[in-house]
Amino acid sequence: MPMDFLGLKDKKMLVTGVANRKSIAWHVSRALEEAGADLFYSVRDEGLREQLKGLVPSDRILVCDVERKDQIDGLARVLSEKTKSLHGLLHSMAFARYAEGLKPFHQVRREDFLQALDISCFSLIALSDALKELFDPDASVVTLSIARTDLASANYGYMGPIKAALESALVYLAQSFSRFSRVRFNAVKAGPLKTSAAAGIPGFVDTYLYAEELTLRKRALETREVAAAAAFLLSPASSGINAQGIVVDAGMSVNIFDEEMVKKASGGDQSSP
Numbered sequence: 001m002p003m004d005f006l007g008l009k010d011k012k013m014l015v016t017g018v019a020n021r022k023s024i025a026w027h028v029s030r031a032l033e034e035a036g037a038d039l040f041y042s043v044r045d046e047g048l049r050e051q052l053k054g055l056v057p058s059d060r061i062l063v064c065d066v067e068r069k070d071q072i073d074g075l076a077r078v079l080s081e082k083t084k085s086l087h088g089l090l091h092s093m094a095f096a097r098y099a100e101g102l103k104p105f106h107q108v109r110r111e112d113f114l115q116a117l118d119i120s121c122f123s124l125i126a127l128s129d130a131l132k133e134l135f136d137p138d139a140s141v142v143t144l145s146i147a148r149t150d151l152a153s154a155n156y157g158y159m160g161p162i163k164a165a166l167e168s169a170l171v172y173l174a175q176s177f178s179r180f181s182r183v184r185f186n187a188v189k190a191g192p193l194k195t196s197a198a199a200g201i202p203g204f205v206d207t208y209l210y211a212e213e214l215t216l217r218k219r220a221l222e223t224r225e226v227a228a229a230a231a232f233l234l235s236p237a238s239s240g241i242n243a244q245g246i247v248v249d250a251g252m253s254v255n256i257f258d259e260e261m262v263k264k265a266s267g268g269d270q271s272s273p
Contacts, residue, residue, distance in 0.1 A: 011087040013040070014041075016092055016093055020051065024223055031227045037088075040061075041062065067115075085135070087139050089131065089140075091141065094119070096112070096157060098157070108158045113162075120166060140236075142186055143187045149161075150164075186233045186241055186245070187246070188230045189249070190221065192220075193221055214252045217251070221252070225248060
């Protein structure tokens with residue numbers, strides 16, 4: 001297979017959510033650049049812009065607080081001055097406030113839930129709408145979700161339902177945009193990863209180690225593997241995929257009754273004599 005089968009050479013892409021080298025978005029950007037894509041970056045504030053300057057050219061870093069419509073509109077305006085069209089958008093944003101520690105789901109504060117929903121989910125809708133005139137007719141939009149939104153993970157808290165809303169939103173966006181374009185919307189549904197964002201989830205280390213043992217290969221999922229899937233979905237090579245969520249979890253979600261894990265949970269080998 002030719003190295004350029006992704007067809008990303010000179011494609012203009014906007015990458016959101018890069019905080020540091022551990023960010024999934026950073027790994028996606030590396031995969032895109034290696035394939036020849038031309039990238040712009042969007043970060044939340046000037047502080048993050050300063051941090052990112054050491055990694056990418058400063059004129060490619062734009063500031064956009066997605067909680068503010070004027071900044072989303074400003075992002076679209078600045079991008080339209082820098083490029084005639086945008087071939088892809090990576091939506092890699094998630095936020096949840098755990099300052100007061102992890103509480104039972106039924107005790108989540110309204111303001112915390114709505115802020116997380118705004119940043120982690122509605123931002124995809126708002127950005128897509130603001131950029132619709134700039135998108136190439138065959139542009140691809142990819143967001144990052146979690147492997148399973150139909151399971152309750154106590155330590156993930158209210159972000160589970162918000163990721164479920166995100167995945168539903170992309171389906172509606174795909175249908176809505178189909179009325180006037182061929183822009184595609186898909187998600188990469190990743191298993192637990194070692195990222196700076198994940199480090200803020202209470203009890204994440206134990207969850208990560210447990211997930212590693214549940215993978216079919218008994219080796220943890222790597223960020224580069226998720227990034228490769230995102231790069232593929234952003235590329236013309238995935239032109240037939242739309243309104244889908246691609247699970248990348250090394251088989252974790254099909255292996256919940258792993259023999260070794262069952263033995264550990266039951267206190268040893270419970271097989272019949």
